[in-house]
Amino acid sequence: MSQAALGTAPAAAFRPGAVAAARRRGPGERQVASLLIGLLCAVLVLIVALPLWTLLSKAVQDTDGRFVGLANFLTYVTTPTLVASLVNSVWIAGLSTAIVVPLAFVYAYALQRSRIPCKGLFYAAALLPIFAPSLLSALSLVYIFGNQGILKGALAGASIYGPIGIVLAEVLYSFPHALLILATALALSDGRLYEAAEALGTSRARVFRTVTLPGARYGLISATFVVFTIVITDFGIPKVIGGQFSVLATDAYKQVVGQQNFPMGAVVGLILLVPAVLAFAVDRMVRRRQVALLSARAVPYAPKPRRRRDLVLLLYAGTVAALIVATYGTAVWGSFVRYWPYNLSLTLANYDFASAEPGGWEPYFNSLRLAGLAAVIGTALVFTGAYLIEKVEAAPGGRALAQFIAMLPMAVPGLVLGLGYVFFFNAVWNPLNVFYGTLTVLVVNTIAHFYTVAHITATTSLKQIDREIEAVSASLKVPFWRTFGRVTVPICMPAILDIAVYMFVNALTTVSAVIFLYGADSKLASVAIVHMDEAGAIASAAAMATVIMLTAIAVKLLHLGLDRFLFGRLQRWRAR
């Protein structure tokens, strides 16, 4: 703005209103925004609220659809076999939680509060179960401790098919979920608290008790509830390794698929909803406290090397990581073996699925199709929805409703949502029942099932954008959808990729929701695994699970590579 610059600028061109007057506006932005928010609400009601409502109403009806009040619940509590499953489920989930949370806490402590080497590798090893269907851990245990298990003797006559197997497999499967929560909790710590404690000459044990544990308290609570919910609602593991031991999730399957007793299935579903809703409520509460715990001024804690502690933790983390990798590795190995355990020569025969599964490789491609569609459509829906809720001013009532429904799926286990979908999309009165058993329903169900986490990711990244950007573009008379495409989406690209990969991986590995929903032409790989295992073709089941796991890992690696590329080249504007 030097004087010279001022001199060269023709002042006439800047006469106020010279350009502005020329413009006529099309349909009002506010109308478009309201319309889109209305549409979002309609979609969310359709894919989340209505199926859940159908489930609730089913539980108070008899098989002919007449209202019977709490009669079904009464039948439930007076049927000894059903009550036995409830008791089984609760103590299995309790025991698994009691084992996995301390294990994961020490592992997380090693990763966040020590100077052990190869932390990335330890993370990767521990996260392995996330990339496989839950039942792969059960298949592995069958290979190791099952009737033909290589270490069958180690159980001293006890059978792996039953509570022991379920608990072991659930511990393996839920370990990374607990780890992620606890690692986050331990990462959030104010280094100055430790410096202050040290300056006061506090003993290490006392620092751990008075600083570390209280700081991680909310993480521990949250992890406990999350693991309990995962275990109690998991279907794949008890199905594969449970034997005659029945739990809630397998009961729901038997009632609905086996006996077509929808009302009783709905009752079981509602019981499963209780711990999940509880976990959700606790998690919300804990999150709010955790935010308050750490001020923006906190200095992150950087552990100093301490030889003995680091060595002990390294040994521990190494053992746990090795156990996880070895267990999953056994199933992968088994899938390549000709006749476990008698002929260990390697073969690809088990990957010729036609021998065990009528559709051959078709279920795998169905899974890919499902995962791809869920990733593309789901990401577009979730991100646009989050944008409308977060950044658009119109229709506050509609935005509040959409926000509420978007948070619901977190509190609904996949199995329960799947039941809701069966009741809703299978209903005679529903014109949408033509979609029942098609890939369409599976895609919609998958998107709904994983909506909340994706929604939170999108919202978090949107919140980080300067909220005046919308105001500026409004002042420049640029409609919001243009700024959305030209500015918001490019800025949030990393989060969008995160959401897409999250949707994709979960769509590949999920069993519990889709087991009720697939049709003859839309059988998924995870369902095929259950069927092959049922038919005794355990090697083929392991092979299919391996293919799924490798695909999920490949997609994750692709994601990491793409992320680096995006940050490095396409998004040069992020760099200083």
Add this chain to the structure above:
Amino acid sequence: MSEPSFLRVRGLAKRFGSFTALRDIDLDIARGEFVCFLGPSGCGKTTLLRAIAGLDLQDEGTIEIAGRDVSRAPPAERDFGIVFQSYALFPNLTVTQNVGYGLVNRRTGRNEIRRRVEELLALVGLPEQGSKYPVQLSGGQQQRVALARALATSPGLLLLDEPLSALDAKVRVRLRDEIRTLQKRLGVTTVMVTHDQEEALAMADRIVVMNQGAIEQVGTPEEIYRHPETPFVADFVGHMTFLDAVATGPATVRVGALDLVLGEGSGFLPGTPVRLAMRPEAIRTRSITADTPNRFDVQIGELSFLGSFCRAQLLPVSSPDTPIAADFSANAMRDLAIRPGEIRAVAMPAETLRVFPAGSAA
């Protein structure tokens, strides 16, 4: 106001829950004027600006821009450009794309847009920077880009929301002079929100002082400074010493044992308790003779060195319990060798004294 006002606000009110953010705001701004909304945080100045922009709609009242009632119109249908404290540049677009953002939508030719963007960048002193991304610029440069972007569409009204508050002190002073020069040159009606009284005094044609959601006073910087109408304005703009006093005649007051003459009639009946306000820099200590009005002897108390001047605490000899703040320039300090503890004669020029009702909040 001789010509019809360009921006006309009547009876504006806004509540957030039980908190009243704005109450009964009436305001007229003439075409080409530079007006500052000045006040402490939470006084409603930003709320008023956002209401004018249409970003937060008011609960009551009307807003007219250039004779058109825009009270309920969305931002896009009002004719303004806006600059925020946070710059709010589009981080993934280059400087050129940022400045041209509002032009692309107007079916302006590509060459014309390029020419206009170059013109604007030259105008804000950033030629040759067009291909950079915001993150590669300093705060001051980013704010210039934001200014160019706001001016690109030649809006009738320019709104500045604390545009300088995030900048370093030096950059702030330079940019404020440049914005003022640019505004005069373009003649664009401008409203700036600030909590910095110095900024407001230096830049504005008129200042709107706000407090607790209401307008306290509207006037030129000189009016605001010299003739504050309320104790709040007196206290908020510049430094002010308040003393309890009693009116003793139509234009005289007594503070402790001192009898002082006012420049104009106070309007208070003799015997009424009042508050006397005086600027520290108005107190004179040079060339005081026996018949200088409002002359009295003081003992020099504590001195704080503040760079170009010294703030002194003066304890009147006749009533040492009512200390008075005085600013002496560095020159005066040196020439007169003012030392703590010494007794000097000082005077308060009658026309610099203001009188407010007793008990009124400052």
